Amino acid sequence: MKGDPMTKILAVANQKGGVGKTTTVINLGASIAVHDKEVLVIDLDPQANATSGLGSTEADSCGIHSFISGENSLEECVVSTEIEGLSLIRGARHLAGTEIELASQDEREFFLAEALSTSDLSNYDYVLIDCPPSLGLLTINALVAADGVLLTVQSEYYALEGLSHLIETIKRIKAHWNKRLKIFGVVLTMYDKRLKLSREVEEEADKFLGKALFSTRIPRNVRLSEAPSHGKPVILYDAYSSGAKSYMSLAREVLSR
Numbered sequence: 001m002k003g004d005p006m007t008k009i010l011a012v013a014n015q016k017g018g019v020g021k022t023t024t025v026i027n028l029g030a031s032i033a034v035h036d037k038e039v040l041v042i043d044l045d046p047q048a049n050a051t052s053g054l055g056s057t058e059a060d061s062c063g064i065h066s067f068i069s070g071e072n073s074l075e076e077c078v079v080s081t082e083i084e085g086l087s088l089i090r091g092a093r094h095l096a097g098t099e100i101e102l103a104s105q106d107e108r109e110f111f112l113a114e115a116l117s118t119s120d121l122s123n124y125d126y127v128l129i130d131c132p133p134s135l136g137l138l139t140i141n142a143l144v145a146a147d148g149v150l151l152t153v154q155s156e157y158y159a160l161e162g163l164s165h166l167i168e169t170i171k172r173i174k175a176h177w178n179k180r181l182k183i184f185g186v187v188l189t190m191y192d193k194r195l196k197l198s199r200e201v202e203e204e205a206d207k208f209l210g211k212a213l214f215s216t217r218i219p220r221n222v223r224l225s226e227a228p229s230h231g232k233p234v235i236l237y238d239a240y241s242s243g244a245k246s247y248m249s250l251a252r253e254v255l256s257r
């Protein structure tokens, strides 16, 4: 059913760079949308990779900057994408400046939460927030605004070390600013079952995370890395690729959580 009043807001986060956050936001978003759900992607990363990966260009106005500053409404900022049911609030490089502006203001952790709570989200089943690779104010704003965090973990050495730091931060934010916040799930990305290292990370993640770990593994798949340069989610670029199938499988898991 569309327009479920129980909109779920998920922040896709990891302070490590290049671990599949944006790839997951784009492709999980698209895969949930094709299940006849309404999904809103919010590009909170000044790199604006989710924006270009969804075929849009950076926002000079009516993007994330003017949305969180309250200049423009949600309706004014939302743009559609090639996937029916998948919309976007565009990111912009000057958002990096916004992070600095925010730093000197009161209630600086609450800008996104405030903008979302005063918006009508009833059209959306899911809101996915693409976070930058840091635990700075933008990521904190996402975690304060979210119901849950979806962590992407690259199947590589040291992946789990950073994870405990991130989980501590989530606990702190939950204690101080956002009681609703939960770890919604953890997904292993760039997984290669032929590699001993991937299997070792998997085993440790399984022990450390238990049920939080999604059963779906996102394999390393070249189609996933090619699709953004065509401005498309992988299901429009190569629906039969292992990457496309894995994100469809992750979407089913997310929908059933």
Ligand SMILES: Nc1ncnc2c1ncn2[C@@H]1O[C@H](COP(=O)(O)OP(=O)(O)OP(=O)(O)O)[C@@H](O)[C@H]1O
Residues within 6 Å of the ligand: 016, 017, 018, 019, 020, 021, 022, 023, 024, 045, 047, 049, 131, 132, 133, 189, 190, 191, 218, 219, 220, 221, 222, 224, 225, 226, 228, 243
């Ligand atoms: N499963 C995958 N298979 C192959 N390539 C992938 C996969 N996931 C991501 N990539 C590629 O790896 C790079 C990093 O991925 P992505 O941009 O999603 O990570 P990120 O965590 O959002 O990075 P950043 O922290 O810089 O925002 C990109 O070039 C992307 O295309």
Ligand SMILES: [Mg+2]
Residues within 6 Å of the ligand: 021, 022, 023, 045, 047, 049, 130, 131, 132
């Ligand atoms: Mg990214």
